[in-house]
Amino acid sequence: MRARPLCVRAGTGEEGAGEHLLAAVADSRARPLIDSTLSFDTAAEAAQRLRSHQEHGKIILTVP
Template sequence: MAVGRAAVSAPLPATRVDGHLVNIGRLDQAKSTIDLDALSYRHLHVRGVSLGFSRPEALGHVIAALRDEVMPAVADNRIHPVIDSVHACDQAHEAAEGMRSHQAHGKIILTVP
């Protein structure tokens, strides 16, 4: 899946009626366009989450929803994480530079020996 601008509106038609669209992180750009018809016709709920700045009670709800709704979809291969790159721990500085450059498209992973 794409990140940033296009990723916000792309899943709207596939979201169930009365479903939820949760934006966690903005790896590309903070601005996006949403098809308001797709949002309205499906009675969707949109929530923006920034884990680094979330209130503890809000973060708890997000983590609970991940456990109950997202993790089963990951476990049975319905959704996949987007991985930009994998680095050994001794390459943490290079991995951090990749994150700071805003050029990463997905998660940057550090492996533990």
């Protein structure tokens, strides 16, 4: 398996863009969009949201 360039792994397709994205994340200038935070007990609900494409960001599962 060959290593893909960072720009491809970052999803930008432009050379050097991945480094800018990683720097923005490291500096807290870019933050993930959180759709919801659910208890681990409701993981089935979270999975259903993902399967039905109802989420608009990351779904966080908390562990007690």
